[in-house]
Each structure stands twice: as structure tokens, then as C-alpha cells.
Amino acid sequence: MEAADPVLWVWVTAADAEEARRIGRTLVEERLAACANLLPGHVAIYRWEGEIREDPESALILKTTASRFEPLRARIRALHSYDLPAILALPGATGDEEFLAWVRQQTSG
Amino acid sequence: MEAADPVLWVWVTAADAEEARRIGRTLVEERLAACANLLPGHVAIYRWEGEIREDPESALILKTTASRFEPLRARIRALHSYDLPAILALPGATGDEEFLAWVRQQTSG
Amino acid sequence: MEAADPVLWVWVTAADAEEARRIGRTLVEERLAACANLLPGHVAIYRWEGEIREDPESALILKTTASRFEPLRARIRALHSYDLPAILALPGATGDEEFLAWVRQQTSG
Numbered sequence: 001m002e003a004a005d006p007v008l009w010v011w012v013t014a015a016d017a018e019e020a021r022r023i024g025r026t027l028v029e030e031r032l033a034a035c036a037n038l039l040p041g042h043v044a045i046y047r048w049e050g051e052i053r054e055d056p057e058s059a060l061i062l063k064t065t066a067s068r069f070e071p072l073r074a075r076i077r078a079l080h081s082y083d084l085p086a087i088l089a090l091p092g093a094t095g096d097e098e099f100l101a102w103v104r105q106q107t108s109g
Numbered sequence: 110m111e112a113a114d115p116v117l118w119v120w121v122t123a124a125d126a127e128e129a130r131r132i133g134r135t136l137v138e139e140r141l142a143a144c145a146n147l148l149p150g151h152v153a154i155y156r157w158e159g160e161i162r163e164d165p166e167s168a169l170i171l172k173t174t175a176s177r178f179e180p181l182r183a184r185i186r187a188l189h190s191y192d193l194p195a196i197l198a199l200p201g202a203t204g205d206e207e208f209l210a211w212v213r214q215q216t217s218g
Numbered sequence: 219m220e221a222a223d224p225v226l227w228v229w230v231t232a233a234d235a236e237e238a239r240r241i242g243r244t245l246v247e248e249r250l251a252a253c254a255n256l257l258p259g260h261v262a263i264y265r266w267e268g269e270i271r272e273d274p275e276s277a278l279i280l281k282t283t284a285s286r287f288e289p290l291r292a293r294i295r296a297l298h299s300y301d302l303p304a305i306l307a308l309p310g311a312t313g314d315e316e317f318l319a320w321v322r323q324q325t326s327g
Contacts, residue, residue, distance in 0.1 A: 008311060009120060009197055012229060024154045028161055035155035035307035037168065045242045046253035047324060052246060059255065063197065073314050084316055087228055088281065093117060093200035096182050097191055106156060118306055137270060144264035146261045146277065177288060200225060202309035205291050207302055215265060
């Protein structure tokens, strides 16, 4: 039996809520993500051109599969306003099997 | 020496803050989770019956162990208002050993 | 070719937004984390001295590397007001290679 496509929990930051929504909705429409959770705004602290910055930002959490990650990543880069957005996929260790199957089904075809 | 029970970081969505609190509190009371973090509301984008939906939702983050996951999962399904809630467990790669020991101790017995 | 230093997504809780910001900023300044995302407040449910508690808390999400985790962990414990803060590192399965390289570059030197 072929191993099931691993489910990933993907952390993506966006400039604001509108961008997070636009990206999240496109990815679900195009079946690159099964669902997108748009979190309320957060503050990002980071070094940019030698200076420590503290900027408001938004985050979205995507559920997808390993086989969908590369096209998902490429689509986010194409849609995103940042030169270098945070796109980090964490591996699902386990989960509710029905939910995992739903993620796989939503991102196939 | 027996390998330590892996600690999991579990992402669960709920219909609203009240449901997230009810589920989170029950899981901690029943030692199925060491702690539950109830996040402020988010917006979920997903396809349901062919239509893209955007609905308000809540999320809770649970810290538990691999050996507790199955009873945790079953209890969430029993308590939850959704037919198919998101329940996805991410593996702790490493952490503060005292904190990991606290999670194991809180979810045993 | 030497394997790249794995990137970690680290979940840390703090007493409040001010503590989250102070810790997050220090870690980025000292290159122990590439960036810190300060989330809006959440509610923590946990058992402490036999009682179930529900307390307001803050969370920060750190992006760092495996080789930086131990000094990051030790620095958080030194800065933190809790006796036992939640510090749990989740492994990056994959991500945008430019972003992963940026995390490694920001936390080296």
C-alpha cells in the first residue's frame, strides 16, 4: 500500500490581514491548501539592513500535503508583497485520520 | 533506559471561544493535555460542499504526549460540535527538558 | 556537503505582551533567533498545585536553528519571570529555501 501523502502545517506571514486573506483564499480556491486560518495581527521583531525592526504583520496557517508544498510555495511567492516572506512547513506527526484524509482529498485533483 | 514519551503540540479548531474553553478545560481536567492555550478568534477559509467559505473560528493549542494522543483525539471528537474538527499534532523536536518533563508528568496517572 | 542546520519553529509563552516583547527583542538582538512573532494575548488553562487555572498569557513564535536552540533556551530561562516557561521547538520539515537560508544567516556569527 502506497504511503499516504504527509500532511503539513504551514506558517506564512503577510503584510496585513487583507494580504493574508487574498493569499489564503487563492490557495484554497486553487486546491493548493485545504484550509487557511487567518490569525489576528501580530508584531514581528527582526533585523533588516542592520537595524532591529518591530512591525505589525499578519499570519496565516495553511494545511496542505507534502506533494503540494512546492506549488503552494511558488504561488505564495508570486502573490506576496514581500521579497522574502516566511514560509515554513511543520510536519504533522499524527492527527485525526478523517481530518488528514479530508486535507489530502481537498488538495488533490 | 526506556525512550521518553514524545511531546506533541496539537492544533485544534473550535466553533467559538466558549467551545474552545470547554474542550480545553475538560482535556486538562482529565489529564489528556498538560495545558491548553486558547487563542483569540481567527477566520477560517475552506471549501465545503463545493463553496469557498470564510467563517469565524477559534483555535486551541494543546501540549500532550504521543501516548495520550489517541484518547485526547477521541475525547475532542466526543466533545466537539463539528462533524470534522481540525486535529493535527506536530512533533516536539526538542524543548526545555524541565518543561517536557512537566508535560509528561501532568498527562500521566 | 555538510547538512544544513535544521530550522526550528519555537513556541514560547510569556506572562504578558511586555515580557514577550522584551524576550523576543533580546533574542533577535543577540542573534539567538532570526525573528520573533509576538502574538496577541491568549488564555492558558493548566493545573498548578492541584488546581485548574485559567490565566491570561502571551506567546511568541521564534525562528531559529537546531544549533542555536540550547543557548536560546538558556537565555529565555534567564530572562523569563516564570519558574517553568513553555519552550517547545517544532522541526521545520521544509520551507522556502531562501527563507531558511535567511534564518541560518541571521543566527550565525
